[in-house]
Amino acid sequence: MKKSIEISVVVPMFNEKDTIMELYSQISEVMEKTKKSWEFVIVDDGSTDQTPEMIRELAKKDDRVRPVIFARNFGQQAAVKAGLDYSRGEGVVVIDADLQDPPEVILELIEKWEEGYEVIYAQRTEREGESFLKLLTAKMFYATIQRLTDINMPMNTGFFRLLDRKVVDVINQLPEKNRFFRGLSIWVGFKQIAVPYKRKARFAGETKYPFSKMFKLAITAITGFSFFPLQVAMYLGFISSGIAIITIPVVIIMRMLGNQAFLGQASTLIAVLFLGGVQLVSLGIIGEYIGRLYDEVRGRPMYIVREAPDMDE
Numbered sequence: 001m002k003k004s005i006e007i008s009v010v011v012p013m014f015n016e017k018d019t020i021m022e023l024y025s026q027i028s029e030v031m032e033k034t035k036k037s038w039e040f041v042i043v044d045d046g047s048t049d050q051t052p053e054m055i056r057e058l059a060k061k062d063d064r065v066r067p068v069i070f071a072r073n074f075g076q077q078a079a080v081k082a083g084l085d086y087s088r089g090e091g092v093v094v095i096d097a098d099l100q101d102p103p104e105v106i107l108e109l110i111e112k113w114e115e116g117y118e119v120i121y122a123q124r125t126e127r128e129g130e131s132f133l134k135l136l137t138a139k140m141f142y143a144t145i146q147r148l149t150d151i152n153m154p155m156n157t158g159f160f161r162l163l164d165r166k167v168v169d170v171i172n173q174l175p176e177k178n179r180f181f182r183g184l185s186i187w188v189g190f191k192q193i194a195v196p197y198k199r200k201a202r203f204a205g206e207t208k209y210p211f212s213k214m215f216k217l218a219i220t221a222i223t224g225f226s227f228f229p230l231q232v233a234m235y236l237g238f239i240s241s242g243i244a245i246i247t248i249p250v251v252i253i254m255r256m257l258g259n260q261a262f263l264g265q266a267s268t269l270i271a272v273l274f275l276g277g278v279q280l281v282s283l284g285i286i287g288e289y290i291g292r293l294y295d296e297v298r299g300r301p302m303y304i305v306r307e308a309p310d311m312d313e
């Protein structure tokens with residue numbers, strides 16, 4: 001018999017041995033207060049520390065804990081997707097493992113859910129203990145997304161949110177693999193609302209997002225929701241042909257009048273380098289989209305599980 005579960009709490013974990021016990025006790029405490037039936041779907045994203053053993057240990061003691069253990073590291077987007085796939089609750093809370101998202105906020109998310117909202121995203125009003133570089137890149141990221149994509153992405157939101165089952169089912173059915181969860185959960189529509197909160201510093205351990213991973217995520221976000229980069233080549237093409245069309249007659253007339261200006265290798269070299277650069281960058285952008293297209297077409301799964309909970313239990 002399938003149990004009826006009101007709330008699923010989904011947590012992706014990658015090397016979180018120092019935070020897991022504290023997270024578990026804080027989440028349990030908060031969920032007790034709600035008086036709702038709940039489950040804790042912990043997805044181990046190929047940790048190389050003791051995280052998987054600790055998750056299995058917890059599951060033995062508490063049958064609300066449902067471990068999903070990946071065969072290797074597939075990234076947080078994939079881990080959250082797996083968490084949604086294996087969740088059974090009528091409402092699903094997605095939260096980071098490091099306690100940067102305070103579990104008490106879940107109570108406010110649930111309150112809004114009970115008022116009838118279907119996508120309730122937690123929005124950071126402040127961030128503690130994060131480097132200047134992280135804040136700056138985050139700001140640039142939001143500005144770019146706002147400008148380039150068709151979705152109206154709220155600033156300063158992370159994974160932390162509550163989704164109604166209806167929304168989870170829609171998101172789970174999307175076949176795309178290069179996912180940007182934050183964007184998708186806005187893109188689907190439904191009744192949405194923000195709940196403000198103060199983002200804390202990490203409870204323990206280090207961020208798993210070095211600059212390279214953040215850059216990759218930004219590219220996924222942009223290519224996933226916008227064709228603008230593909231059109232840039234066309235705009236630049238129009239501009240440079242425009243310049244050529246205007247300057248050719250100017251140069252011819254000046255030459256006929258005996259003016260020797262505009263000669264010289266430097267100007268030729270600059271023009272060649274500029275156009276060569278534009279062409280290579282444009283090719284690169286097309287390549288980026290084709291690579292993603294190939295990735296989708298190839299049809300490999302977004303993640304592979306080593307162990308997963310029984311869905312009928």
Ligand code: UDP
Binds near residue numbers: 013014073097100
């Ligand atoms: N995470 C994951 N797979 C990864 C990287 C991170 O599941 O490849 C998890 C991590 O354990 C944490 C959450 O995603 O629960 C957010 O990661 P982190 O705190 O390092 O990111 P930040 O808060 O610095 O953006």
Ligand code: MG
Binds near residue numbers: 098100207
């Ligand atoms: Mg964090």
